[in-house]
Amino acid sequence: MLKKQNKVNMSTTPHKAGSSPAAVQLEEGKTYAWCACGLSAKQPYCDGSHKTTEFKPTLFKAEKTETAYLCMCKATANGPFCDGTHKTV
Numbered sequence: 001m002l003k004k005q006n007k008v009n010m011s012t013t014p015h016k017a018g019s020s021p022a023a024v025q026l027e028e029g030k031t032y033a034w035c036a037c038g039l040s041a042k043q044p045y046c047d048g049s050h051k052t053t054e055f056k057p058t059l060f061k062a063e064k065t066e067t068a069y070l071c072m073c074k075a076t077a078n079g080p081f082c083d084g085t086h087k088t089v
């Protein structure tokens with residue numbers, strides 16, 4: 001008997017969605033959901049695709065209206081923001 005598998009096996013390593021950060025315009029006070037799994041088709045934001053993984057989006061509120069650089073390699077230690085890790089992964 002085959003066992004149905006619903007979860008994508010990526011429990012510890014997210015999918016790399018890009019090799020450089022996404023420049024986005026944030027609005028002060030607005031809440032955003034940054035995709036941590038790397039599977040979203042609406043990068044760098046969550047579209048619900050993480051439901052097949054162990055990952056959850058990172059919710060954050062913009063402190064000011066500005067251009068921000070959100071991580072696309074999904075290896076940053078400062079999620080959702082780029083910390084330069086994409087240069088080494």
Ligand code: FES
Pocket residue numbers: 034035036037038039040045046047048049050051055056057058
């Ligand atoms: S789609 Fe990646 S965290 Fe939601």
